[in-house]
Amino acid sequence: MILIENVRLIDNYKSEVDILIEKDRIIKIGKNLKDNNLKKDCTIIDGKNKIATPGLVNTHTHIPMTLFRGVADDIPLMEWLNNHIWKMEAKLTGEIVYWGTLLGCIEMIKSGTTTFNDMYFFIDDIIKATEESGLRATLSYGMIDLFDEEKREKELKESERVIKKIISLNNPKIKPSLGPHAPYTCSKELLTETKEMAKKYNVPIHIHMNETIDEVKKVKEMTDKLPFEYLHSIGFFDGTKCICAHCVHLSDEEINIIKNNNIGVSHNPISNLKLGSGIAPIPKLLKNNIVVSLGTDGCGSNNNLNLYEEIKLSSILHKGVSLNPTVVDSNTSFKMATENGAKLLGFKSGVIKEGYLADIVLIDLKKPYLIPNENIKSHLVYSFNGSVDTVIVGGEILLNEGNLTKLDEDKVYRMAEKCYRKLVDW
Ligand SMILES: [Zn+2]
Numbered sequence: 001m002i003l004i005e006n007v008r009l010i011d012n013y014k015s016e017v018d019i020l021i022e023k024d025r026i027i028k029i030g031k032n033l034k035d036n037n038l039k040k041d042c043t044i045i046d047g048k049n050k051i052a053t054p055g056l057v058n059t060h061t062h063i064p065m066t067l068f069r070g071v072a073d074d075i076p077l078m079e080w081l082n083n084h085i086w087k088m089e090a091k092l093t094g095e096i097v098y099w100g101t102l103l104g105c106i107e108m109i110k111s112g113t114t115t116f117n118d119m120y121f122f123i124d125d126i127i128k129a130t131e132e133s134g135l136r137a138t139l140s141y142g143m144i145d146l147f148d149e150e151k152r153e154k155e156l157k158e159s160e161r162v163i164k165k166i167i168s169l170n171n172p173k174i175k176p177s178l179g180p181h182a183p184y185t186c187s188k189e190l191l192t193e194t195k196e197m198a199k200k201y202n203v204p205i206h207i208h209m210n211e212t213i214d215e216v217k218k219v220k221e222m223t224d225k226l227p228f229e230y231l232h233s234i235g236f237f238d239g240t241k242c243i244c245a246h247c248v249h250l251s252d253e254e255i256n257i258i259k260n261n262n263i264g265v266s267h268n269p270i271s272n273l274k275l276g277s278g279i280a281p282i283p284k285l286l287k288n289n290i291v292v293s294l295g296t297d298g299c300g301s302n303n304n305l306n307l308y309e310e311i312k313l314s315s316i317l318h319k320g321v322s323l324n325p326t327v328v329d330s331n332t333s334f335k336m337a338t339e340n341g342a343k344l345l346g347f348k349s350g351v352i353k354e355g356y357l358a359d360i361v362l363i364d365l366k367k368p369y370l371i372p373n374e375n376i377k378s379h380l381v382y383s384f385n386g387s388v389d390t391v392i393v394g395g396e397i398l399l400n401e402g403n404l405t406k407l408d409e410d411k412v413y414r415m416a417e418k419c420y421r422k423l424v425d426w
Pocket of ligand 1: 245
């Protein structure tokens with residue numbers, strides 16, 4: 001049991017309340033909850049001069065790529081993938097992925113992210129590190145068959161193994177999903193079989209869509225259809241729950257497909273800008289009531305996992321592009337990073353309410369960029385740098401007044417440095 005005393009809530013920051021947590025849930029929010037027959041071992045957290053916010057949800061990333069931070073900046077996506085990323089990825093081992101994942105987990109915890117949606121390989125090591133970190137996650141094995149039948153069978157087998165393994169862990173914080181990389185790297189057969197597997201195990205699908213103009217052209221050449229039209233034509237969206245990362249270049253017809261099939265979008269503005277991919281039409285998607293969430297993408301193209309940067313950018317970028325300061329207001333961008341992300345991943349979190357998962361972040365209000373202590377949501381969107389004080393995930397304290405409780409920070413940094421050397425010495 002945890003009691004957070006005298007804390008302010010983001011949507012009602014003028015008065016202080018207590019938040020009572022039992023097991024992994026928020027069971028009560030109110031005044032003077034100390035009088036409520038607390039259990040002897042109840043941990044009391046002083047929330048004075050702090051704001052309690054829902055933990056952020058990062059809906060698109062490749063966590064072990066923390067080790068690729070800064071190795072190949074300022075080049076086009078295909079050159080970035082072919083000449084750098086895929087070369088380094090060929091040298092990865094389970095151990096390297098494990099330490100890279102822990103590094104990413106520390107970065108997320110310290111910047112207020114409590115849940116992430118990942119697609120990568122060496123997934124057993126990602127699962128191990130994620131469990132050790134205490135974070136909540138949806139994990140998928142990234143499948144690429146490059147239209148090769150033998151490879152396709154291997155990829156599908158591995159995905160099914162991973163799904164079964166995650167289910168058998170019986171860890172409510174970790175859920176499986178399916179991760180076909182993209183329509184230009186996966187065959188029609190792989191995509192079709194992915195859909196069937198998603199239905200069989202009732203798991204979501206996490207896929208890259210319409211990230212660059214070249215890739216859209218490639219799919220058009222291959223199939224005579226735009227990517228969403230193509231997937232729609234093969235029934236990919238029938239009975240599945242899809243989270244599509246990027247969605248930068250979309251036709252109106254494709255936006256209709258997204259809308260009519262309840263497809264969730266993960267907006268990754270920093271990665272899209274850095275790789276020169278373009279700017280997703282977010283105001284248009286929001287107007288169509290499409291659920292948009294936020295992602296950082298991997299650290300090779302961002303170069304960090306601080307979702308607060310995406311929150312600010314998603315608000316200001318679209319104002320500039322559309323010459324309209326009213327689009328993507330602070331409520332919208334904050335909701336994209338919390339409630340919408342949780343909804344797409346199927347977790348009852350993203351808001352601080354009784355009955356919801358206790359994924360709570362406390363932020364110290366005694367910081368120059370948060371003063372005056374008014375209009376707190378505006379500060380968090382437009383002024384905050386992500387440096388949080390305390391992080392609770394599923395009723396477990398992962399960061400206590402800036403100190404990690406479960407992970408050995410120095411050891412992870414040391415091992416991450418070592419692993420990086422192994423990747424670049426070719
Ligand atoms: Zn990605």
